Amino acid sequence: MLLLVHYNDVVAQSTQTIRGRIVDEVTQTPLVGVSITITTSTDKLLGTITDAEGNFRIDNVPVGRQILKITYVGFQEQTIPNTVVTAGKEVVLNVSLVENVNNLNEVVVTGDGKEDKTATNNDLAVVSARSFNVDDTKRYAGALGDPSRMAANFAGVIGGDDSRNDIVVRGNSPTGMLWQLEGLNIPNPNHFGALVSTGGPVSILNNNNIDKSDFMTSAFPAQYGNATAGVFDLKLRDGNNQQTEFIGQVGFNGFEFGAEGPFKKNSDASYIVNYRYSTLAIFNALGMEFGTGSNIPYYQDLNFKISLPSSGNGKWTLFGLGGKSEIDLLGSEAEIEGDDDLYGDANADAYPRYQTGIVGLSYETNLSDKTFAKFTAGISSTEENWHSDSLVRNQDNIVIGKHLEGEAKFTTTKYSVNFLTRTKFSAKNSITSGVTVDAMQFGLYNREAYANLGRDTVRLDVDESATLFQGFSTWRHRFNNNFSVNTGVHTQYYTLNEQWAVEPRVSVQYIVNPKHSLSLGYGLHHQVQNITTSFMQTKTLTGPILTNKDLDFTRSQHYVLTYDWNVTPNSRLKAEAYYQNIDKAPVEAHRSSFSALNTGASFGPVDEDSLVNNGTGTNYGIELTLERFYNRGFYYLVTTSIFDSKYKGSDGIERNTAFNTGYVLNVLAGKEWKIGSNGKFFSVSLKVTTIGGKYLTPVDVARSQQYQRTIYKDGQAYSDKQDPYFRTDLKLSYRKEYKRSTLEIAMDLQNVTNNQNVFSQNYNVKTNSTVTQYQQGFFPVPFVRFTF
Template sequence: MTPLLHTRSTLKFVLFSILFLIYNSLFAQSTQTLRGRVTDGVSKTPLIGVSIRMAGDGLATLGSTTDEHGDYRIDKVPLGRQTLIVSYIGYETQTLANILVTAGKEVVLDVSLQEAVSELTEIVVTSDSHSDKTATNNELALVSSRAFNTDETKRYAGALGDPSRMAANFAGVVGGNDGRNDIVVRGNSPTGMLWQMEGLNIPNPNHFGTLVSTGGPVSMLNANTLGKSDFMTSAFPAQYGNATAGVFDLALRNGNNEKTELMAQAGFNGFEVGAEGPFSKNSKGSYLVNYRYSTLGVFKALGIEFGTGTATPLYQDLNFKIALPSGKKGTFTVFGMGGASAIDLKGSDADLDNAKSLYGSENYDSYPRYKTGVIGVAYERTVSAKTFARLVAGISHTNEQFTNDSLVRDETQQVINKYLSNEGKFATTKYSANFQTRTKFNRRNTLVSGVMMDLSNVDLYQRDVFTNVGTDTVRLHVKDRTTLYQFHTTWRHRFNEHWSAQAGAHAQYYDLNKQWAVEPRLGLQFIPGDGKQSFSLGYGIHNQAQNITTSYVQTRVGDKSALTNLDLGFTTSHHFVFTYDRNITEHLRFKGEAYYQALSNVPVERNASSFASINSGISFGPTNTDSLVNKGVGKNYGVELTLERFFNQGYYFLVTTSLFNSRYEGSDGIERNTAYNVKHVLNVLGGKEWALPQGKFFSVNLKVTTIGGPYLTPLDLEESQARGRAVYRDSEAYSVRQKSYFRVDLRLSYRQEYKRSTLEASLDLQNLTNSQNIFSQTYNPRTNSVITIYQQPFFPVPYVRFTF
C-alpha cells in the first residue's frame, strides 16, 4: 500500500539508507567489459565471425568478432553510455545505442540478427525495428507493441522501478490511480491483460494483488532481474491468447556466468539484496537471485514510526533464474517468483476528523493476506540450422484471504464492539505447459507454432454475514478443476526488403463450459525505399474466458444454490489497427496509430440493467453478480501519437497522447460510457544527464501527466441515508464526470563510479505540485453525508543502490 510519509520521516529514511550503503574507495575505474552472444533471430543458431564494433570518438579500435559459439568480448570499454554496431554478411545490421556501462557490473548483451531478404554482402536498413530500442523481442508483433528495459523503469520519474507504472507512459495506456498499478489499455478493463513470464502464463504479479484484478500497490516483479521485455496493446500475434486488452511478455535476464556480482538496494519499495554469478570457475551456468523486504516493515520492527499507525504494509518477495547449458545447442533454465503481503486496515484506529484512506474505512477493521508463487522449468534447443524449439512447464499458486469486522460506536464515537461482516478465501493452483517451435525455411519464410495448457485447481469461498438478523449469504463456495487448451500457428513471408506479411490462427478450448474459439490473426507491413518510415496493418479476433470467481457465483434458489454463470462463454474482441512509424532522425522517432475495437459476448444481467463485466477489474473484490448472459457489447476507438527522442548526448524526451472513446451497452440496451472512458491522456517526459569529474553523474527527470476525468455512477443520497450504506443510481451509470487528473513528478539522480563498484542514489518527488486528484466519492453513515477521497499528495521517495 502507498502510505503518506511526513518530511521529517523521509529525512530519517535518507540518513538510514546512506549509513546502510556507505562505501570507501580511493581510485576510480574508467573501463569495463562488454560481452555476449550473437544468434540468428529465428533458429537461435550461433553466428560465427560477426563484427561487433564500438561507435564514438576515440573508440574505433574497440571491437570484436564472434567465435565458434557465437560469443564476443570487448574489454576496456569506457564507462558511460556507449553505442554498439553489430554487422554480418547477409544479415541486417543492428545499432544498439545508449548501453549503460558502469564499474560495478559487467555488461552481458546477447543479440539476435535478422537475415536479409536479398543476398547482398551487407544490409543496413535504417528503419529496421532491430535498430530501434523499442523493437519487440517478438518479430511477429507488427502493430501496437514496443519493448522496454529496466533502464527505463529506473529512469522515468514516478515509475519507481515498476514495469506497470513505466508502461503507463506509453500511448494507449491510462494510469491515473496513485495507489495501484492496474493497466488500462484503450478503454478496456485491466482484467483483459495477459501476463507471461518466460513463456509461462502467470497470475497477477503484484503485492496485495487480487484474483479479480491484474494490478496492485507494489509490484512483485524485480527490475534487477528483468531483461528486455515486450508490451502489446492490440492485435497481438497468434501465440498469445485468452486476453482482450493487452499482453505483458516478461523475460528474465541470465546471471553473469563468469564473475560474481552483488547488489544492495534501499528504497520506498523495500530493502533488497541480490547476487549473480557462475556456479564454479569452469562452469558456463549461472544463477541470479534477488530478495526484498518492505521498508516500512523493517522500520516497524526497529520501532521507527512513519506516521502509518497500524496500517503498515508488510511484504517480501524473491525473484530468481538459473541457466545451465546443455550440450552445444541446448539450455536448461529454472526460474521463479514468489511473495507474501499483509496489512491491517483498522478503522477502529482511524482519525475520524481526517478519515480519508484510499484503502480502509473508518467503519471496518480489515485484515487482507496475500501469497503468490511461480516456478518454471524451461528447455530450449537449436534443433538444426533452421529450427528452434522451446518447452516450458511450471506451477503457479495464489492464496488470498480476508476478513472484515463491522464496528459499533457509542455516542462519543468510541468503538464498543465489532462483528464479522464478511470473509473469504480464494486459492488457486495452476499447472502450465507451453511448447513452441520456430522454423526458418529460407530468407523469406518463417513458421512459428505451438501448444499451451493451463490446468487450474480452484478453492473459492466467500460469505457476507448479517449479524443483526443472525444470518449470512454465501457468495462463493466451490472446489473444482478447469483446463484451458490453446493452439497457435503463424506463417511470415517477406516479399522483399519493403513488403512483409503474416497470417496466423489461434484456437482455444475451455473445458469448464465445453467451448471452442478460433481466431484469425493478420498483419501487413510496408517499408518504402528511403527506409525511414513504415506502414503497418493489423487485425485479430481475441477471446477471453470469464474470471473464475464470476463463473462460480452462487444464486440462491429457495433452500438451494445454483451456479447461474457456469455456462458463460468467451468475451470476444475484434481488433483493427493502422500504424505509421517514421524515424525523423537517427535519434528522433514519430509514431501514430488509429484503432477500432469491437467487443461482443460481454456478460450482462438477464434482466434489464446497466451492469456489464467490462467495467469490473479495478477494485479489490469480486462483483458477485449472478444470472449473467453473453449479450453485452462495447466498442473502443481512437488515435494515439508518440514523439520520442532516444537518449543521446545526455538527454531524452517522450511525448505520448491518446484521444479515444470507450462505450458499452448493458442488457437495458442503453449506450453508456465505460468506467474507463477518460477520453484523453497526455504524458510529457524528459531528462538530462550530466557527466561530472571523477566518475560522477547527475541527472534530472521530469514527468507531467494529465488525464481526462472518468465517469462515475452518482450516489443516491436519500436512499443511502435510509439504508445506512452507499446506494448508487444504476440507471444513471457512468453519467457524472470527475474533474481531470493532473500530476507532476520530478526525479533527481546521482551515480558515482568507484574502482569496482557503482553507487546510485535518487529522490523521486511525486505529485510535486500537491494536486488534489479525486480518487472516489462515497457515503459515510457516521456523518450521514457524501465524502470525497483524494489520491496521494506530495510524496518524496528516496532510493539508494550499490553494485559491486
C-alpha cells in the same frame, strides 16, 4: 552513505567489459564471425568478432554511454545507440540478427532488443507493440522501479490510480490483460493482488532481474490468447556466467539484496537471485503517508533464475518468483470526518492477506540449423484471504464492539505446459507454432454476514477444476527486406463449459524507406470469464445453483493502422489509430446498467448472478508517441491518446465505461551531466501527466441513509465526470563510478505540486454524508543502490 561516496574516490579511469551472444532471429542458432565495434570516440579502436558459439567479449571499455555497430555478411546491420556501461556490473547483450532477403540493398537497423523501444523480442508483433526496456524503470521519475507503472507512460495505457498499478489499455478493463513469464501464463504478479484484477499497490517483479520484454496493446500475434486488452510478455535475464556480482538497494519497493554469477570457474552455468523486504514501515515512522493512513503494509518477495547449458546448443532454465503481503486496514483508528485511507473503510476493520508463487523449468535447443524448439513446464499458485469486522460505535463515535461483516478465501493452483517451435525454410518464409495447456484447480469461498439479522449470505463455495487448451500457428512471408506479411490462427478450448474459439490474426508491414513505415493489423480475440464470476451462486427454494457457469467467452475484434517515422537517428514519431468491437460481455438477464466490461474498477469480485452474454462495447482512438533516445545526455518521451470507450448493459443504453477518461498526456524528459573526469554523474528526470476526469456513479444518499451503507444510482452509472487528473514527478539522481563498483543515490519527488486527484466517493454512515477520497499527495521517495 558518506563512506561509500568517498570510498576509493581517487582511482584510474574506470572500465568494464561488454560481452554477449549473437544469434539468428528465427532459429536462434549462433552466428560465427560477426563483427562488433564500439564506434564511440575513444583513444583506441575497440572491437571483436564472435566465436563458434556466437559469443563475443570486449574488455577495457570506458564507463559511460557507448554505441555498438554489428555487421555480418548476408544479415541486416545493427547499431545499438545507447549502451550504459558502469563499473559495478558487466554489460551482457543477447542480439538477434535478421537475414537479408537479398543482398542487393543495404539495410541498417538502428537499435536492437536492448535499446530499441520499437523492436520487440517477438518479430511477429508489428502493430501496437513495443519492447519494454527495464532501464527506463530505473531512469524515469515516478516509475518506482515498477514495470507496470512504467508501462503506464506508453501510448494507449491509462494510469491515474496512485494506489494500484493496474494496466488499463485503450479503455479496456485491466482484467483483459495477459501476463506471461518465460512463456508461461501467470497469475497477477503483484502484492495485494486479487483474482479479479491484474494489478496491485507494489509489483512482485523485480526490475533488477527482468530482461528486455514485450508489451502489446492490440491485435497481438496468434501466439497469445485468452486476452482481450493487451499482453505483457516478460523475460528474466540470465545471471553473469563469468563473474560474481552483488547489488544492495533501498527504496520505496523495499530493502533489496541480490547476487548473480557462475556456479564454478570456467562454467557457462549461472544463477541470479534477488530478495526484497518492505520499507514502508520506515517511511511511515518518518511521517510519510502513502495512501493507507496509519495502516502499514508488509510484504516480501523473491525472484530467481538458474541457467544450465547442456551438450550441443541445449539449455535448461529454472526460474521463479514469489511474494507474500499483508495489511490491517483499521477503520477503528481512522478519522471519522475525513478518511485518507484509499483502501479501507472507516466503518470496518479489514484484514487482507495475499501470497503467490510461480516456478518453471524450460529446455530449449536447436533441432537443426533451421529449427528452434522450446518446452516449458511450471506451477503457479495464489492464496487470497480476507475478513472484515463491522464496527459498533457509541454516540461519541468510540468503538464499543465488532461483528463479522464478511470473509473470503480464494486459492488457485495452475499446472502449465508450453511448447513452441520456429522453423525458417528460407530468408523469406518461416513458421512459428505452439501449444499451451493450463490445468487449474481452485477453491473459492465468500460470504457476507449480517449480525443485526442473525444470518449470512454465501456468495461462493466451490472446489473444482478446469483446463484451458490453446494452440497457434503463424506463417511469416517476407517478399523483400521492406515488405512482410504475418498470417496466423489461434484456437482455444475450455473444459469448464466446453467452449471453443477459432481466431484469425493477420498483420502487414511495409517499410517505405529507412525513415518511414506503415503497418496494418487485425485480430479476433476471446477470453474466458473470471472463475469468481462463473461460480457465483443464485439462491433458490431448492438450494443454490450456478447460473453463470455456462457463460461463453467474451469476444473482441481489433483493427489497427500504424505509421512510424524515424525523424532522426535518435528520435522517432509513431502514430496509431485503432478500433475495437466487443460483444458477448456478461450482463444481467434483467434490465440494468451492469456489464463485466467494468470489472476491475473496484477491488472486490463481481457478485452479480444470472448473467448472459448480451453485452457490447466499443473502443476507438488515436495515439501519438514522440521519443528521443538518450543522446548527448538528453532524452524525452511524449505520449498522448485521444479515445472513446463505451458499453451497453442489458438495458440497451450506451454509457461511458469506468475507464473512459477521454484523453491521456504523458511528458517525460531527462538530462544527465558528467561531473569532472573521475566517474561522477548527476541527472534530473521530470514527468508530467494529465488525464481526463474519470466517470463515477453518483451516490444515492437517501437509500444509503436508509440502509446505512453506500448505495449508488445504478441507473446513472458512470455519468458523474470528475476533474482531470494531474500529477508532476521529479527525480534527482547521483551516480559515482569506482574502479569495480557503482553507487547510485536518488530522490523521487512524487506529486510535487500536491495536487488533489479524486479517487472515489462513498457514503459515510457516521457523518451521514458523501465523502470524497483523494489520491496520494506529495510523497518523497529516497533511493540508494550499490553494485559491486
